[in-house]
Amino acid sequence: MNGKIIGIILIVVGAALALWGYNIYDSTSSQLTRALSGDAPMEAWAGMVGGAIAVLIGVTRLK
Template identity: 60%
Template structure:
């Protein structure tokens, strides 16, 4: 039972992190920064990759 709760929490946190990372990636400041320098903000990468890792770990805990 405890693993299922941890899995559900990881899934919820992962989805929230992924949405936050995409929101940072798609923001006006990040778009201007990508147009000028070509760099993606590290916060966007951390959010999207961290969210994906949490989602995968959560799914494995629910199995």
């Protein structure tokens, strides 16, 4: 039972983290930075990748 609760929490937190990373990636300042230098902010990549990893770990905990 504890593993399932942790899995659900990881899925929710991972989804929120991925959404936060996407919001940073899609922000106006990030678009301007990408247009000028071609680089995306590290916080955006960390949020999206970290969120995806947390969701995957959460899904495996539910099984």
